[in-house]
Amino acid sequence: MPDTDSKNGARWEERLRAYRERLACGFPQVAEVFEDCMREALAVLTSAGVGGYLDTARFLGGMGRGVEPVLVFLEEWPPIARTLGEDALPAISATMHALCKSPNARAITPFLQTLAAVARRLPSGPQMQRYLDLIDDFTARTTGSIHGIQQTFASPGLPDFLAQAPALLDKLSISGLHKWVDYGIRNYPNHPERQREYFGLQSADSRAVLQRERHGTLLVDNERLLDIYLRGLWGDSAQLVPYPTDIEQLPRPVPYYDASGMRLPDVLDDVAGVSGINRYRATLAHIAAHRRWSMPMFADNCSPMQRMAIEVFEDSRIETLAMRAYPGLRRIFLALHPAPLEGACDPETTSCLRHRLTMFSRALLDAEHGYHDAELLKFVRHFHDTMAQGNSSSEEIAALALAYIARTRRQSDQLADVHFADTEVSYRDDNRHLWRFHELSDDEEMFDEQRPMEAPADGDRLPPRHYPEWDYQSQSYRPDWVSLYESLHPAGDAADIDRVLEKHAALASRLKRLLDILKPQDKLRIRYQEDGSELDLDVALRSLIDFKSGASPDPRINMSHRTNGRNLSVLVLLDLSQSLADKVEVAASGGEQSILELSQEAVSLLAWSIEQLGDPFAIAGFHSDSRHDVRYLHLKGYSERWNDAVKARLAAMQAGYSTRMGAAMRHAAHYLAAQTADKKLLLVLTDGQPADVDVHDERLLIEDARKSVEELDQQGIFTYCINLDRRADDYVGDIFGRRYTVIDNIARLPERLPELFMALTR
Amino acid sequence: MSDNEQFKVREEPFYRQQRNEVALYEAAYAARLPVMVKGPTGCGKSRFIEYMAWKLDRPLITVACNEDMTASDLVGRYLLEANGTRWLDGPLTTAARIGAICYLDEVVEARQDTTVVIHPLTDHRRTLPLDKKGELLRAHADFQLVISYNPGYQSLMKDLKQSTKQRFTAFDFDYPNAALEIAILASESGIDEATAARLVDVGAAARRLKGHGLDEGISTRLLVYAAALIKGGVTPVDACRMALVRPITDDRDIRDTLEHAVESIFV
Numbered sequence A: 001m002p003d004t005d006s007k008n009g010a011r012w013e014e015r016l017r018a019y020r021e022r023l024a025c026g027f028p029q030v031a032e033v034f035e036d037c038m039r040e041a042l043a044v045l046t047s048a049g050v051g052g053y054l055d056t057a058r059f060l061g062g063m064g065r066g067v068e069p070v071l072v073f074l075e076e077w078p079p080i081a082r083t084l085g086e087d088a089l090p091a092i093s094a095t096m097h098a099l100c101k102s103p104n105a106r107a108i109t110p111f112l113q114t115l116a117a118v119a120r121r122l123p124s125g126p127q128m129q130r131y132l133d134l135i136d137d138f139t140a141r142t143t144g145s146i147h148g149i150q151q152t153f154a155s156p157g158l159p160d161f162l163a164q165a166p167a168l169l170d171k172l173s174i175s176g177l178h179k180w181v182d183y184g185i186r187n188y189p190n191h192p193e194r195q196r197e198y199f200g201l202q203s204a205d206s207r208a209v210l211q212r213e214r215h216g217t218l219l220v221d222n223e224r225l226l227d228i229y230l231r232g233l234w235g236d237s238a239q240l241v242p243y244p245t246d247i248e249q250l251p252r253p254v255p256y257y258d259a260s261g262m263r264l265p266d267v268l269d270d271v272a273g274v275s276g277i278n279r280y281r282a283t284l285a286h287i288a289a290h291r292r293w294s295m296p297m298f299a300d301n302c303s304p305m306q307r308m309a310i311e312v313f314e315d316s317r318i319e320t321l322a323m324r325a326y327p328g329l330r331r332i333f334l335a336l337h338p339a340p341l342e343g344a345c346d347p348e349t350t351s352c353l354r355h356r357l358t359m360f361s362r363a364l365l366d367a368e369h370g371y372h373d374a375e376l377l378k379f380v381r382h383f384h385d386t387m388a389q390g391n392s393s394s395e396e397i398a399a400l401a402l403a404y405i406a407r408t409r410r411q412s413d414q415l416a417d418v419h420f421a422d423t424e425v426s427y428r429d430d431n432r433h434l435w436r437f438h439e440l441s442d443d444e445e446m447f448d449e450q451r452p453m454e455a456p457a458d459g460d461r462l463p464p465r466h467y468p469e470w471d472y473q474s475q476s477y478r479p480d481w482v483s484l485y486e487s488l489h490p491a492g493d494a495a496d497i498d499r500v501l502e503k504h505a506a507l508a509s510r511l512k513r514l515l516d517i518l519k520p521q522d523k524l525r526i527r528y529q530e531d532g533s534e535l536d537l538d539v540a541l542r543s544l545i546d547f548k549s550g551a552s553p554d555p556r557i558n559m560s561h562r563t564n565g566r567n568l569s570v571l572v573l574l575d576l577s578q579s580l581a582d583k584v585e586v587a588a589s590g591g592e593q594s595i596l597e598l599s600q601e602a603v604s605l606l607a608w609s610i611e612q613l614g615d616p617f618a619i620a621g622f623h624s625d626s627r628h629d630v631r632y633l634h635l636k637g638y639s640e641r642w643n644d645a646v647k648a649r650l651a652a653m654q655a656g657y658s659t660r661m662g663a664a665m666r667h668a669a670h671y672l673a674a675q676t677a678d679k680k681l682l683l684v685l686t687d688g689q690p691a692d693v694d695v696h697d698e699r700l701l702i703e704d705a706r707k708s709v710e711e712l713d714q715q716g717i718f719t720y721c722i723n724l725d726r727r728a729d730d731y732v733g734d735i736f737g738r739r740y741t742v743i744d745n746i747a748r749l750p751e752r753l754p755e756l757f758m759a760l761t762r
Numbered sequence B: 001m002s003d004n005e006q007f008k009v010r011e012e013p014f015y016r017q018q019r020n021e022v023a024l025y026e027a028a029y030a031a032r033l034p035v036m037v038k039g040p041t042g043c044g045k046s047r048f049i050e051y052m053a054w055k056l057d058r059p060l061i062t063v064a065c066n067e068d069m070t071a072s073d074l075v076g077r078y079l080l081e082a083n084g085t086r087w088l089d090g091p092l093t094t095a096a097r098i099g100a101i102c103y104l105d106e107v108v109e110a111r112q113d114t115t116v117v118i119h120p121l122t123d124h125r126r127t128l129p130l131d132k133k134g135e136l137l138r139a140h141a142d143f144q145l146v147i148s149y150n151p152g153y154q155s156l157m158k159d160l161k162q163s164t165k166q167r168f169t170a171f172d173f174d175y176p177n178a179a180l181e182i183a184i185l186a187s188e189s190g191i192d193e194a195t196a197a198r199l200v201d202v203g204a205a206a207r208r209l210k211g212h213g214l215d216e217g218i219s220t221r222l223l224v225y226a227a228a229l230i231k232g233g234v235t236p237v238d239a240c241r242m243a244l245v246r247p248i249t250d251d252r253d254i255r256d257t258l259e260h261a262v263e264s265i266f267v
């Protein structure tokens, strides 16, 4: 054998010499890596391909641009050829020749450096050709013509663009990339500095155009759709918070949820026949299933490997339950779940635990997994048997997981080199919710409520009014339980509100059209009256014809008139409690606004709308600081017009204290009852459930508010609640029956509130 | 056939009790108290009244109320005839004369001035003044007035006056619970219980969206429709699309979600 080896060795040396000659390149750095490169090249390329490889390398080496281009090419081409096929070389080579002839030879190195990454994103010939065409176009349009002197200056933006290309293609399709490039060239043809900033992704417009052209399904565009999914199919709801996915970061960030919401990738592409939106739904289904069926466990007693196993088993358990409720989920999970190859991981050199567990998880999902491992098959059976009994539990499945890794443990599981391929289940969350730690106690939340407003000095106040409160436990009223102080709301700057109205001018003109329809006509004709003030000729003639022809005529041949159809009085009651200061994201403008600001805008538009309709209306706000101090603040009285004094008060709205709703509604009723209109409407705008600092039983103030709605109903007052709390379903129906709307997308409140009012009074 | 027989419910309507409403209704009838049935559309209100009329063996006269309805449409009017005029009783008057149960479906739809004519029939007087005819009709001892009312109308313009509401005893109806609704679907349409259960799941998803873009969830009535389509050979997915999703909303997000729910539930 050594004989043949040395013979082979000699032949190899000979071949290598021939290759070297064909390369004809004297750089010592090339000599160092040449043999390795050739081995790689020979594994991928045909002999013709090898010829092309060496010729192109020779061209690059002889270009007079130093060692870098040839070195990068020698190293990068074999893996690129593996992705694209060696036939791609002539086109790529042509591009490099063109660059070399132009003043842009310096760009060849960045072109080659990112080409492998680009090829992975554009693996087909035609796609790659479009990329090369794009470079030719880029070069032609940005090179040299700055002062009319042909082809003297290199393209300023090209090297930056080439360096960014892989990151850009993460977000853009090749067509999107074309558009993005085109925008940059058209806008910065003569500013080398600006052009460089644009193509280096440094300028704001560059990033904005990128956002506009990006592919995939964006979370921000689908928030409501996903919220409805979560609510409708899972009876769950949460803030959906996007995290950025554009960084080429490993390990990739994973979805998770905590008290502040569910974190999801900001964009998802279609994958394996599953649309981006269904990938989001898969993650939401998985998380919602955890929230429904998982119980946290103590992590302290488990090793990291045990925890990993428990997590995989638990993920599979809750998915099994989710698929019972929604069998269609299986198709989506199956398409997204990796199918690791049995034997792909070498337990001698790598830690195979992840690989093993992912196979197990796959086998649970896919009856046709085709795996042979006996332990795996046995535990798959155990798992299915356990689930056949019912829902099982986090704890029970954890025990099974521990048994499984005890049976399949390997020394190499400890190795640092972990087999990662085909083990990432993209739609699963990171399971942080599954673990509790003995050392840390997370129930020590801080309860220091903010107190931004100074209580007005007692001297300025009117004496309080007393209201009863309903104690549901004893099913009786506590008489004179609550002291309510009323006052005029302090004033700010009316111009602020005018600005708000200006900002929403487009919305206002849209509302105006709706309002015009609702607006009472001076005289309203009521037709089909037997006794009316005038004969309705149309109907009378029809009746006469009926009569003459022997059919029985309609006797309702008169009509009468009614003036002003709307006989309605409105009171808008605003919850001004502390939570109103919370910020929400306003997708449209990209900024943040507090709920208070949005309420302010919404109420301004509502007030403007009601004023157009001519319905008498008042606006008041309330908040409370224990039963001894409920404050009712007048923003607009019935006798006032929608004028600067009112706007000034609205402009000064602030958030603070708590929400003792029942008392405030009873007081509002007192004003509404004094109105003479036929219909009386109390609109309550709130962002949370009734609560106060001196009440610890959550139900108490909910029940009291419910009672006050009943009382108002008896007085002929129609109460309607507009609620901004995503969790409102738990209580709002208890209080307001069917008369409520929950506004999930608070950013849309300014348009929703007037619309709702109109729908309600149509 | 006498008037009385003509309005009888001849065959036992299929009705599954939600709680103890049958006994409560019997008690209300025994005391001849007026009854109001509240609840979302298509949850079984009309069916319940029909069933009670059958059970109590009373004639049932149903009037579907609408905006153009006037008091005369309920009470009656003079008709012109070739040789003079003739008085014709309205349905309410007929019911009061023969001792029927008069069911005014969706009274809120009627104009307020119309609703007022029922007032004297619903208190101790139990009379109906026929002004035009100059008659004060005393209601038959067996007469009872029932109205239905869907408080889901998201408009205060269509709400009953307190003075009307407070003349009735009331039943609060809601969609039947899952087990009951499954049984109803199975027996109304003849589909198997497993399929019925899947339909009820679709209904549940929509009902959770009430107030979040849907004014009303999917009614039992629509579920029965879907079941009937499936029974007739339509695929479940198509049946749901046709009977459950399209009728209730044009909101794209909600449609998408319900379609997705249907496809997830019926694979």
Ligand SMILES: Nc1ncnc2c1ncn2[C@@H]1O[C@H](COP(=O)(O)OP(=O)(O)OP(=O)(O)O)[C@@H](O)[C@H]1O
Residues within 6 Å of the ligand: B014, B015, B016, B017, B018, B039, B040, B041, B042, B043, B044, B045, B046, B047, B048, B105, B148, B150, B176, B184, B188, B220, B221, B224
């Ligand atoms: N408890 C029940 N038992 C039997 N069938 C029921 C029951 N509840 C609902 N249904 C079914 O639902 C259908 C709709 O019910 P029904 O017509 O009584 O609705 P409704 O409440 O009167 O609706 P609307 O307010 O629109 O008139 C019935 O035809 C019947 O098939």
Ligand SMILES: [Mg+2]
Residues within 6 Å of the ligand: B042, B045, B046, B047, B105
């Ligand atoms: Mg009905």
